[in-house]
Structures are given as C-alpha cells and as structure tokens.
Amino acid sequence: MKSKLQDASEEFLNYLFDVRGYSETSIVTYEIALRQMLEESHVYEEDGHTILDITPFRFKIVKNHKKTIVKKLSAIHSFVKYLEDQCHMRIKLIGDESIKVPQSLPKPIEETYIDEVLSSANLEEKLLISMLYGLGLRISELSILKLSDVKNGWIQIHGKGNKERELPLLDSLQELITLYIKRRSPKKYLFEKGNAPMNSAQLRYILTKLFKAQGFKVTPHQLRHSFATHLLNNGARIADVSELLGHETMATTQVYTKLGSVKKMQEYMKAHPLADVMHKPKE
CATH class of the missing domain: 1.10.443.10 (Intergrase catalytic core)
Incomplete structure (x- = not known):
C-alpha cells in the first residue's frame, strides 16, 4: 500500500510541474516533504478507506521550525486532495492537526x-x-x-x-x-x-x-x-x-x-x- 502512495506521489509532482506550473524549487520542497512523510507514516486499509497516519512523521519533525512544519503539512494536504480528486481514492488522514504561525511583517530596505x-x-x-x-x-x-x-x-x-x-x-x-x-x-x-x-x-x-x-x-x-x-x-x-x-x-x-x-x-x-x-x- 505504501508503494502505491509513493508511485502516486511521483505522479502528483509531475502534475504540479506540468499542469499547475509550479517552479522547480517548489517541486523539490514538496518532494522532500512527501518522501519524509511516506518513510515515517503508517499506511493501511480500514473499512474501504486508505488510512494515512502521519503521527510518527509529526514526532520526527517536532523540533523543526513552526513555519517548516506548516509547509510540510500543506504539501501533504495538497497530496491527499490530489489522491481524492484525481485518483478517486477514499483516504483518511490522521495526525494532521495544523499549527498556527503568527504572520510576521516583511522588513523593507531603506x-x-x-x-x-x-x-x-x-x-x-x-x-x-x-x-x-x-x-x-x-x-x-x-x-x-x-x-x-x-x-x-x-x-x-x-x-x-x-x-x-x-x-x-x-x-x-x-x-x-x-x-x-x-x-x-x-x-x-x-x-x-x-x-x-x-x-x-x-x-x-x-x-x-x-x-x-x-x-x-x-x-x-x-x-x-x-x-x-x-x-x-x-x-x-x-x-x-x-x-x-x-x-x-x-x-x-x-x-x-x-x-x-x-x-x-x-x-x-x-x-x-x-x-x-x-x-x-x-x-
């Protein structure tokens, strides 16, 4: 089951680049987040749903900067939405509670x-x-x-x-x-x-x-x-x-x-x- 999601993640990255027009830098960011997530998370079938439990992944990145965690979670949410909309998968995500990050003001140059x-x-x-x-x-x-x-x-x-x-x-x-x-x-x-x-x-x-x-x-x-x-x-x-x-x-x-x-x-x-x-x- 995990290998199926890994194949889907490659298709998702190609979709972001070819269809959505994401930059190479953004693709690399997404690729790293999804690879780390799939390496650490639990994937299994239950009641006709694919369960993606990213709790172990959240423990792994707990010491990352809050903004980094938010970006990784955003990539995962986008991937899950792609699986639902494009691959028609019935998927349930566990352990994706969001983190609030205070918006900092940009610092202009004099x-x-x-x-x-x-x-x-x-x-x-x-x-x-x-x-x-x-x-x-x-x-x-x-x-x-x-x-x-x-x-x-x-x-x-x-x-x-x-x-x-x-x-x-x-x-x-x-x-x-x-x-x-x-x-x-x-x-x-x-x-x-x-x-x-x-x-x-x-x-x-x-x-x-x-x-x-x-x-x-x-x-x-x-x-x-x-x-x-x-x-x-x-x-x-x-x-x-x-x-x-x-x-x-x-x-x-x-x-x-x-x-x-x-x-x-x-x-x-x-x-x-x-x-x-x-x-x-x-x-």
Missing part, C-alpha cells in the same frame, strides 16, 4: 541603502536590483524572463501557476535594459550564463554578495517587499499594488499596509508639536 548599493554596482548588478526593486518581481520570475517579453514600454511576466501579468516599464529602467542588451548581447533570456538562463540561485548569489560587500544582509524577496511598501507609503492604491505583485487576492497584499501604519505612527510621534513635551520627564 531607499538610501538601495541607492548606496546601486552606486557601486556594475551594469549587470544594477539591472538585477532595478528589476527586482523597480518591478517587484519574484526571483523565479526574473530568472525565466525572455528578451521577447520586453516590448513597447511594457514587460510580460510569467508568474506562479502559469499566470501572466503586464507591467509598465519606467523610462530609466527601459534605458538600462537597452544599454545592457547592447553591451552584453544576451541571446534569448535577459540574464544568461553560456547558452542557458541564469537560475534563481545564481541570481540570488549575485545579489546577496553585492549587498553583503556594502554591509547589508538582503534577500531578493526583501526587494519585492520594499517595492510594495514604498509604493503604499507614497500613496499608491492597494488594489494597484496587488495587481503589480501578481497576488491572487488583496488580502495577501494587506500585510504591507500594516507595516505602513507602523511607519506612519512613528513619523507622527516624531513630527507632532506635543511629542517633545510628552516625552520630557517631569521636574
């Missing part, structure tokens, strides 16, 4: 820090930062961006789940792309190494190394966070920012409004005439 790093970057590095921060792209979206996706002041983005969105290009970014193409002569993809597109890991390495040289610890996703937060702080509508980011719902984007509210309160406390009076100790 604009001055980004400007500082841009001033010391070479052409490729400057374009990499400008694409992530100027357009709010995911690193996975940037890694597969083709030259043919850039045209007439717009850029076509191939996002999660094969969803596409069009983003307007700033004049300065259009000029930077044109200069980069003229000097580097990429053949098919914007960022290439040899005859292949640079993958997410290669682009991430360039970025983190660049910021680290200036004393900053920055990830590509932080630049995406910064793009959203800075737009909202400067008065952009949440619906527009949500569309630019490629979020399915505005609820995903609303976490940035919380961050903006914190910043606004801090600025208010600095700027209000009574701020100094209220913070002075009594004589």
